[in-house]
Amino acid sequence: MKRDSRLSGVLHVLLHMAEVDAPMTSEALANMMKTNPVVIRRVLAGLREHGLVCSAKGHGGGWQICRALDTISLHDIYRALDEPTLLAMGNRTESPGCLVEAAVNNALNQAFHDAEALLLERFRTVTLAQLSADFHQRKIAHGFSGHHEHSIFPEQEG
């Protein structure tokens, strides 16, 4: 089964936005993400409803993060994405009439529930500020001299 990379993608977008003081247009972000501006606007519209980002129309408009980075957890972003499915597996039927299926569901649900809880707990404990700090450390480790806004190496895919 194919994995949903929206959370990964949104985090990427947000961290780039955090590096820039001015609003970034959906077109610029789409170029970074090798996708379409409408796709960017669609997903960021969800974050805006949750107060994580702000958008401005017209000349000089675009998207900005509108809360302190250390107040935005991965869980906040996960919720703003409408809490997408975490696990690629599930039970065939909930509340089955068949007792065999009930026994199967019971065993699997325990494992599934615990794995989901673990993921959500991790999401709660990681903030955008931490990811940003990690990024800046990586930049230094890769030989950032102070003259480049980003890595001295050509960047692929954003």
Next chain:
Amino acid sequence: MKRDSRLSGVLHVLLHMAEVDAPMTSEALANMMKTNPVVIRRVLAGLREHGLVCSAKGHGGGWQICRALDTISLHDIYRALDEPTLLAMGNRTESPGCLVEAAVNNALNQAFHDAEALLLERFRTVTLAQLSADFHQRKIAHGFSGHHEHSIFPEQEG
């Protein structure tokens, strides 16, 4: 994202097979699972390659579990299904050139890896024998009298 229910479905099928001494045909199993016999044969063919079930052609043929239930863990079945994706989320790109994406991947991969490890560990510790025992307890709890092969209640979806 839609969840893959093949593991759940295969467990259901196997536990029903465990209740019967004779081979079960793909047609009978397909009726229970409300699907097509070819779909059953496709998925059970994978289990056969791993030595979990045996099939016989011709009159009186069909499918049977061919190992002791307490030697078959959920992990064995998971592997026989070709280790399907466990998590519905993933990173946009592995080995990214962009340092922002590297920071994102690093944070998410830790969480993803731990959640996967938890699931696999659970799969290793649960056997078909345990599920079968759980099923028989449920049957008793639902008023099994000794005269019925299965529940006295009409079974839905298998």
Next chain:
DNA sequence: TTTTACGTAACAAATATAGTTACATTAAAA
């Protein structure tokens, strides 16, 4: 030799996701 069942390829249908086009709306700049 007929019937029953698996084995498997090829095709069709359904689903989900992502991408695209088009145009209305808003706001700044000329």
Next chain:
DNA sequence: TTTTAATGTAACTATATTTGTTACGTAAAA
């Protein structure tokens, strides 16, 4: 005030995945 640059959003298209179906070959028992 007109032009330009941006978001907002609906509708459509394309693509990929999964599931279901048909068809027919093979094997084994009755």
